[in-house]
Amino acid sequence: MTISNNQIILANRPVGMPDGDTFKFTNSNLNSLNEGQILIKTLYISVDPYMRGRLADTKSYIEPFKVNEVIQGGVVGEVIESTSDQYNEGDIVIGMYGWQEYFIANENEVRKIDPSLAPITTHLGILGMTGLTAYFGLLKIGQPKKGDTVVVSGAAGAVGSAVGQIAKLHGARVVGIAGSDEKITFLKDELHFDEAINYRTTTDIDRDLKVACPNGVDVYFDNVGGSISDAVFAQLNRQARIPVCGAISAYNLEKPDIGPRVQSMLIKNSVLMQGFTVGDYSNEFKEASIQLAQWLQEDKLKYRETIVEGFDQIPTAFLHLFEGKNVGKLLVKVAVPSSESIS
Amino acid sequence: MTISNNQIILANRPVGMPDGDTFKFTNSNLNSLNEGQILIKTLYISVDPYMRGRLADTKSYIEPFKVNEVIQGGVVGEVIESTSDQYNEGDIVIGMYGWQEYFIANENEVRKIDPSLAPITTHLGILGMTGLTAYFGLLKIGQPKKGDTVVVSGAAGAVGSAVGQIAKLHGARVVGIAGSDEKITFLKDELHFDEAINYRTTTDIDRDLKVACPNGVDVYFDNVGGSISDAVFAQLNRQARIPVCGAISAYNLEKPDIGPRVQSMLIKNSVLMQGFTVGDYSNEFKEASIQLAQWLQEDKLKYRETIVEGFDQIPTAFLHLFEGKNVGKLLVKVAVPSSESIS
Numbered sequence A, B: 001m002t003i004s005n006n007q008i009i010l011a012n013r014p015v016g017m018p019d020g021d022t023f024k025f026t027n028s029n030l031n032s033l034n035e036g037q038i039l040i041k042t043l044y045i046s047v048d049p050y051m052r053g054r055l056a057d058t059k060s061y062i063e064p065f066k067v068n069e070v071i072q073g074g075v076v077g078e079v080i081e082s083t084s085d086q087y088n089e090g091d092i093v094i095g096m097y098g099w100q101e102y103f104i105a106n107e108n109e110v111r112k113i114d115p116s117l118a119p120i121t122t123h124l125g126i127l128g129m130t131g132l133t134a135y136f137g138l139l140k141i142g143q144p145k146k147g148d149t150v151v152v153s154g155a156a157g158a159v160g161s162a163v164g165q166i167a168k169l170h171g172a173r174v175v176g177i178a179g180s181d182e183k184i185t186f187l188k189d190e191l192h193f194d195e196a197i198n199y200r201t202t203t204d205i206d207r208d209l210k211v212a213c214p215n216g217v218d219v220y221f222d223n224v225g226g227s228i229s230d231a232v233f234a235q236l237n238r239q240a241r242i243p244v245c246g247a248i249s250a251y252n253l254e255k256p257d258i259g260p261r262v263q264s265m266l267i268k269n270s271v272l273m274q275g276f277t278v279g280d281y282s283n284e285f286k287e288a289s290i291q292l293a294q295w296l297q298e299d300k301l302k303y304r305e306t307i308v309e310g311f312d313q314i315p316t317a318f319l320h321l322f323e324g325k326n327v328g329k330l331l332v333k334v335a336v337p338s339s340e341s342i343s
Helices: A051-055 A120-124 A129-142 A158-169 A181-190 A205-212 A226-233 A263-268 A278-297 A311-323 A338-342 B051-055 B120-124 B129-142 B158-169 B181-190 B205-212 B226-233 B263-268 B278-297 B311-323 B338-342
Strands: A004-010 A023-029 A037-046 A075-082 A092-095 A102-106 A111-113 A149-153 A173-178 A195-198 A217-221 A236-244 A258-260 A272-275 A305-309 A329-333 B004-010 B023-029 B037-046 B075-082 B092-095 B102-106 B111-113 B149-153 B173-178 B195-198 B217-221 B236-244 B258-260 B272-275 B305-309 B329-333
Touching (some): A004 A311, A037 A092, A037 A120, A051 A311, A092 A102, A092 A120, A120 A329, A129 A158, A129 A217, A129 A278, A149 A158, A149 A226, A158 A173, A158 A181, A173 A181, A181 A195, A205 A226, A226 A236, A236 B263, A263 B236, A263 B272, A272 B263, A305 A311, A311 A329, B023 B311, B037 B092, B037 B120, B051 B311, B075 B120, B092 B102, B092 B120, B120 B329, B129 B278, B149 B158, B158 B173, B158 B181, B158 B217, B173 B181, B181 B195, B195 B205, B217 B226, B226 B258, B305 B311, B311 B329
Parallel strands (some): A149 A173, A149 A217, A173 A195, A217 A236, B149 B173, B149 B217, B173 B195, B236 B272, B305 B329
Antiparallel strands (some): A004 A023, A037 A102, A037 A329, A075 A092, A258 B258, A272 B272, B004 B023, B037 B075, B037 B102, B037 B329
């Protein structure tokens, strides 16, 4: 049987916000498997802010997507055919399989996950790269101590919501910044952040930050950059730490991202500001994953997922990231596992 | 005998560059000494860029100067009268005695220096706060490794010239940025920097940096901020470190210091940027001072001093800092030690 594989390729590099010309739907027939290969059916696709960077043709920590090639991204899938004796039909696996319905993987591109331990989607979120990003950025760079005030922007997103909770687990006072009343309620009522500020509705973010952080800010986990971060910088304490994880406010700008230079601010309080990506800590993924899974099992770490349904919704879901529409991890559900479709 | 003490006070906080209204010459009669006090005659006064910050009424790591009070600053002086049994006439001492010809110190405000070990002026420069600033910023934050490329701005200044030499001692390739041909010659011919760029005469600093740093930049010691630093940021390697020591380009700006925001740059290469002041490392001053003195004795560390003569020249000398007129440490010679005046 020949399988037709629906795919989404990069058609044109966007200037500013990606639009209808950026991505193109296409399809191709799948080859048959060589020895030691695995055919994977896509179940869930992760859409992430960092992918915006890969749409541009600029050198960074990760290669740009190539025009006319399938967009790469994190996928949880199911093995539906295997010529490898290490993988069997029905195995649930994770990898960078991309925006397509099927992927033929070599053995080294496959990592099996155990669906009995946690929902399979968590491996794209709280137990995956996003959870690890929160964990390492906060603990390695932010180094929150008991009683510290930790501010996190993009607080209701996949990374931000984990950051705030991990900071609480370390005894910090946690203040989130997010962009809707629904998110503020989520942060305060479900995740038990000490304070949360809606940057879209506030009339004075400087004042709100001062009220929310009466002892100043010791750690600022920066997911957004721009004027929100400028406002937090003004509240930093001596020896404050700023893990710089994202700058989503800048990703779709058509002009340079201009603002107050930070040098004087950094000197004034001996502040540390460090950019990072989760890959910087890859040799410690294992211990961190065990810790995250343990917190999850003990119900000390909560997560929310926003799941959009349908392969054709992937580009739209991706844009949701920049419109602030998601609470928690944003995923696209492409297919159901065989076990579910049978039952 | 009543001694009349010439003093310089802060008359008006400057907006932008300090001018004739900023400082005011005045004088007062000295009181006689109480028990345990020391009368110190000012020999050399240190003028430093950080002092610009203290002219403004903004909270920082060090208190603002007060209007109508004597400007505080580093001084090397001579004990000319003492009611303390710990200090004798003729002792050479160092402290924050300020812009005045005489100072009555309590015992805890006095640190004796040994004029037989090194010229007394070095204690305000290479063996003093400026040498220590270079030492700690470079080694604690910059952490240069053998073969790294280290770029330093304000390279011919007191701190910058020490930074480059200490980086060379650690096996780094060193590139200096400075603002006159005299300084470039000093950096290359006397201090043996690998390359030096005159930012005032270059027509393309980006190109010059690329040529001078064929393997990119691993450490950028930032003394200046502004567009020079923006240009260096574009050449940073992965995991680069930026000790942020000064932002002299911004100290006299009348409008906000605006430029490209750094977050995306920091994330792209997992860059660390850290503001500091020498006081952050005060518990390690002793070992560092010993190391600096040893390098100096072994002729591994050279220094230059620009000495302006005359108490009345202090405000003018201070402004030289912002006009880029000094090579190495800028000092004002106010009086000669008794030993010299006798001989």
